[in-house]
Amino acid sequence: MPRFAANLSMMFPESPFTDRFACAARDGFEAVEFLFPYEWPAAKLADRLSEHGLTQALFNLPPGNWEWGDRGLACRPERGVEFRESVDLALEYARALDCPRLHVMAGLVADRDDREALHTTYIENLRLAADRAAAQGATVLVEPLNPHDMPGYFLASVPHALDVIAEVGRPNLKLQADIYHMQRIQGELASTLADHIDVIGHVQIADTPGRHEPGTGEINYPFLFATLDQLGYDGWVGCEYLPSGGAGSASGWMRDWRRH
Numbered sequence: 419m420p421r422f423a424a425n426l427s428m429m430f431p432e433s434p435f436t437d438r439f440a441c442a443a444r445d446g447f448e449a450v451e452f453l454f455p456y457e458w459p460a461a462k463l464a465d466r467l468s469e470h471g472l473t474q475a476l477f478n479l480p481p482g483n484w485e486w487g488d489r490g491l492a493c494r495p496e497r498g499v500e501f502r503e504s505v506d507l508a509l510e511y512a513r514a515l516d517c518p519r520l521h522v523m524a525g526l527v528a529d530r531d532d533r534e535a536l537h538t539t540y541i542e543n544l545r546l547a548a549d550r551a552a553a554q555g556a557t558v559l560v561e562p563l564n565p566h567d568m569p570g571y572f573l574a575s576v577p578h579a580l581d582v583i584a585e586v587g588r589p590n591l592k593l594q595a596d597i598y599h600m601q602r603i604q605g606e607l608a609s610t611l612a613d614h615i616d617v618i619g620h621v622q623i624a625d626t627p628g629r630h631e632p633g634t635g636e637i638n639y640p641f642l643f644a645t646l647d648q649l650g651y652d653g654w655v656g657c658e659y660l661p662s663g664g665a666g667s668a669s670g671w672m673r674d675w676r677r678h
Contacts, residue, residue, distance in 0.1 A: 423449035423475040425658040443470035445669040451476040460514035474517040475654040480504040490523025493540040493572040524572040548588035561594035564602035592619025624659035
């Protein structure tokens, strides 16, 4: 049976962020993930984890200035100093939260950009991040994001992500397999999981259309959960979705599924 982690950036929106740890524990989650923890002191978040008996499964490196449109720094040649600082900050939080996985967002590109320079920068920055993370036993993840929700994102397909992982050549660089994005990019979900399970370091879920909880769209999640079990995947499955209704819709599907 998959182990589910509540994504606190998207779930329980009726509660303040630091109260969502309690919501996750109440609903039966054993772990949490979120996008960016940097607004809150690491010690405060660590206290919330400890108080509610939760594991920190994943969070993202700083993305740059989100309000100004940044969606990651790793491929941007002109943001090298900022990227290196973001790695150091993320690793500091990872130590405080005992978190072994960090997602590195690639960044946005424009038609005028030099693709070769972007690629070279991306590879070099991922090697740097992976090497620094390895020193504290952490895994670095890359995640393809679909061009419908994230137009212009540098890493926009699973094959591209796999090529990058191979070129970087670090054993602690893995694929973050977001089922929602994979479905919108290419489909072929079960075969993609089976073909690349050895490089998958984290899984995330949401249904489509709408990016809501499993059971609200077209994806056959019971089949995919069984597939993950058959493949021997023992990592966390992050619930990165927008609840379709009130508080009960956040995790009611999980309770129903566990009864079967």
